[in-house]
Amino acid sequence: MWPISRKDDVTLQDGSRSDTGIATAPVAPTRPSQQEKPTTQRGWRTRGALVAAARELFEEKGFRDTRISDIAERSGTSYGTFYHYFETKDDVLHELFSVVAGEMFTASQTTGAVGDDAITKIEAANRQYFTAAARNARLIAVIDEMAIRDDRFRTLKLQIRDLFLRRNEAGIRHLQRTGDVEPSLDPTIAAAALGGMIEHFTQMWFIHGAKFDEDAAITTLTRLWSQALGLK
Structure with a gap:
């Protein structure tokens, strides 16, 4: 996804406006939960251990084959401890999804440090x-698999994807205003x-195992993106 660091007015998921053209990270809707957040450092460490263990197991075994008892055992806690912090393993995946989406959104932002040239x-x-x-x-x-099976994760994925797309759209509109992109382009x-x-492309490369030279792939995709917009 192409980040836009120039200023454009964008409506965020909570209905507020941003004059930066982007939100700092995608904010996923919060799942209702009866569990309280930790109030001590030890509690946060325990909760963090559960989340880390769940991620390892989801990646190793898949979401459906991971049991809560597996997460408790891997984290060095107990079955009851899991339920002290989470209602279901869905809640853990939801949290992981939000964290990963935020990381990728932030990672794909650029600043003036890389220069002002759009390409x-x-x-x-x-x-x-x-x-x-x-x-x-x-x-x-794992998340993509769950988005196919579960409406809640499908909705969350679409909401987060929409934030990426609106950032890209804001950038294209800016380039249209500056005369760098043809105004008739939708x-x-x-x-x-x-x-x-x-x-x-990233799914085929990193998930399904297609082999590409990294520099050649990035150069080619950048050229395709730039030429599609008519940038020179």
């Missing part, structure tokens, strides 16, 4: 996004198509 920014964002995607590929595969469709290209 340079696209290349830097692609490289950073691919690094984050590679690091989180196995969990992303920015919404362009953002969805180009973002989908990057998303699908």
Whole structure:
């Protein structure tokens, strides 16, 4: 996904407005839970151990084959301890999904440090996004599987994806205003198509095991993105 660091007015998920063109990270809707948040450092460490253990197991065994007792055993806690912090393992995956999405959203942002040239920014964002995607590929595969099976995760994935796309759309609109992109190009469709290209490519590469040279892949995708927008 291509981040936009220029200022554009965007409506965020909570209905507020941002004059930066982006939200700092995708904020997933909070799942209702009766469990209280930890009030001590030890409690946070225990909760963190449960989340870390769940991630390892989801990536190793898949979500459906991971039992709560497995998570408790891997984390060095107990079955009852899990339920002190979470109602279901769905809650843990929901939290992991939100964290990973936020990491990838933030990773694909660029700043003035990479230069003001749009193509340079696209290349830097692609490289950073691919690094984050590679690091989180196995969990992303779990999330994608659940999004097919479960309406709650499908809705969450679409909401987070929409935040990426609206950031890209805001950037394209900015480039149209500056005369760098043809004004007749539909920015919404362009953002969805180009973002989908990057998303699908990373899935084939990091999840399904297709082999590509990293530098060649990033250079080629950046060229495709830039040429599609008519950037020079």
